[in-house]
Structures are given as structure tokens and as C-alpha cells.
Amino acid sequence: MSLRPLFISGLLATASAFAPLSTTNHAVSSRSTSLNVAVDTSDIKNGLTIELDGEPYKVLNFSIMKQARGAAKTTIKFKNLKRGNTIENTYRSGEKFETAQIDKKPSQYTYEDEVRIY
Numbered sequence: 001m002s003l004r005p006l007f008i009s010g011l012l013a014t015a016s017a018f019a020p021l022s023t024t025n026h027a028v029s030s031r032s033t034s035l036n037v038a039v040d041t042s043d044i045k046n047g048l049t050i051e052l053d054g055e056p057y058k059v060l061n062f063s064i065m066k067q068a069r070g071a072a073k074t075t076i077k078f079k080n081l082k083r084g085n086t087i088e089n090t091y092r093s094g095e096k097f098e099t100a101q102i103d104k105k106p107s108q109y110t111y112e113d114e115v116r117i118y
Helices: none
Strands: 006-008 027-040 049-052 057-065 073-080 086-090 096-107
Touching: 057 096
Parallel strands: 006 027
Antiparallel strands: 027 096, 049 057, 049 096, 057 073, 073 086
């Protein structure tokens, strides 16, 4: 697995900000845009990208807890694609989320380190 930096809305989200790229001088640049498509808690799938508080999050995993009385609850673990942190929240059945689209395009670094020029 190569450690290619991921740019999302101008912010760097990698394990190591100065990790060397592969032999090509390209990184993956991404932009988050809202599609205004509402998904219900019952439509949540692993890998789905949604928008919470204006930032893109990827669904890492989810679980549905059905209760004897009352509505089911869904616990979802998200990863923030800008900051890299993870959060876990519980939602009532029927809550809606807005999906986000992540566009990836090649880009090139214009700095040099001690090994090679990017």
C-alpha cells in the first residue's frame, strides 16, 4: 500500500504529511460536494460517504439495535475525511443524512525533500 497523500477541500489528510510518494509524481486530490440526496438510517452501508456539519465522513461500520418497545437505533462509526479522526454516534430510526461526493483527480507536488524533487 502506498502512502499517497489525500487532499480534501485543500486540507491534507494522511498518516504522514511528508511520506514519500510512489515513483509517479502525482497525488490524489479530492473535493467534497453535496449531492443533496437524503439517505435514511436504513439505507446506511459501509463505505458510504455522507456530510455531517459541512464535512465529509465515511461510514466505517454500523449496527442496528432493535428494542422491544420503541423504534430501532442505529450506531454508526464514521471517519472524518478532512481530519482523519473517527466518531461514533447513535441515531433513531428514520433520521436522514445528506450524501457527499468525493471527486479524485491527479495532482503534482512542487516541493523538494532531501531525496528527490516532487
